[in-house]
Amino acid sequence: MKTIKNALPLLAIIIAIVSCKNDDDFNAILVEGPAPTSVEAQIEIDNENPGLVTVSPNAVGAASFTIFFGDPNSNEALIGRNSSATNTYPEGEYLIRIIATAPNDKTTEITEAIVIDFTTEPEFEFDFDFENTTLEGAFDFGAPIEIVDNPFVEEANMSESILRIDRGAGQFQGSGFGIPELDLTTPDRVVTIQFYSTIPASVSVDVKNGLNGARSANVAAEHTGSGWETLSFDYSNATKAFEADDPENFQPLPAEEVGIYTQIQLIVNGAQADPGVFFLDNIRKAASN
DSSP, rough: OOOHHHHHHHHHHHHHHHHHHHHHHHHHHHHHHOOOEEEEEEEESSSSSSTTEEEEEEEEEOEEEEOOOOOSSOOEEETTTTTOOOEEOEEEEEEEEEEEEOTTTTTTEEEEEEOOOOOOOOOOEEEETTTHHHHHHHHBBBOEEEEEEETOBBTTOSSEEEEEEEOSSSSSSHHHHHHEEEEOOOOOOHHHOEEEEEEEEEEEEEEEEEEGOOEEEEEEEEESSSEEEEEEGGGGGOOEEEOOOOOOTBBOOGGGGGOOOEEEEEEEEEEEOOOOEEEEEEEEEEEEO
C-alpha cells in the first residue's frame, strides 16, 4: 500500500507532462496550420422572388465564413460550415466578398460578381424559327428559299439555322411557306420578324390560307440595311393581300375580318428589279394581355 502511495505523485507528474505536450502540439497546429484552400461559393438567384440571393460558401480547412454582400444597405453575415446566408438586392451589379477563416484565424478571400435584373423575358403565343425543322409547303415565284446555317451569328441573332431568300432579277419576286396556326384575332396583332439585309429594303408580308374563309392580309415594313433588324408588322392596320380576280385587292382590311392563318408569303423590294440575298428568322407574336 505504501508503494502505491509513493507512485501516485509520479503518475500525476507523467500525466501532466503528456498533457502539456499535447497542448503544445495542438497550439502548434493552430498557429502553423494553413489558411483555407479551395474556397468557392454556390450563388443562387431566386427567379420567383426578385432580388433574393442565397450564398453557400465552402472551403477546405475553414471553420467560418464572413460574407460581404456588396450592397450598402446590407450588413455582412458570419456563418459556419455547411451554412448559407441570404440577401435581397435592388436591381444592379454587385461584387460579393467571401472570407474563409481557419481555426488559427488565417483567412482566404474570394469575390463573385452578380447582376440583378428585374427585366422579364417576353412571352410569345406564336414563336416560329428554323431550328431543327423543314419547310412545309414552300413555294416561290422568282425568289427561292432554303434553310441554311446562320452566317451572321451575333448578339442580335444567335440562331444556328435561318432562312435564306435568293431574290431573282425582276419585279415582285417572292416566296412563301407554311406555318403553324397564327391567330391574329387577338387584341395584339403585331408580328415581328428578324430580317437581315445590307441594303435598304421594303419587306411585304402576306398572311394567307386563312381558316374559315378569313381574308388574306398584307402589311409592309422598312429595313434600313444595317444587318439584323427586328421588323414589326401590325395587322390591325392591314390591307387586303392580292388575290386573283378580287377588285378589293390592297383596300383596307377591317379588323374584324382578320383571322387565323397557316401560310406566310414575302416579297422584298417588290417594285425594284435588282436581285439580292436576304435572310430571316424568328417570326413571333407576343402573348396578349
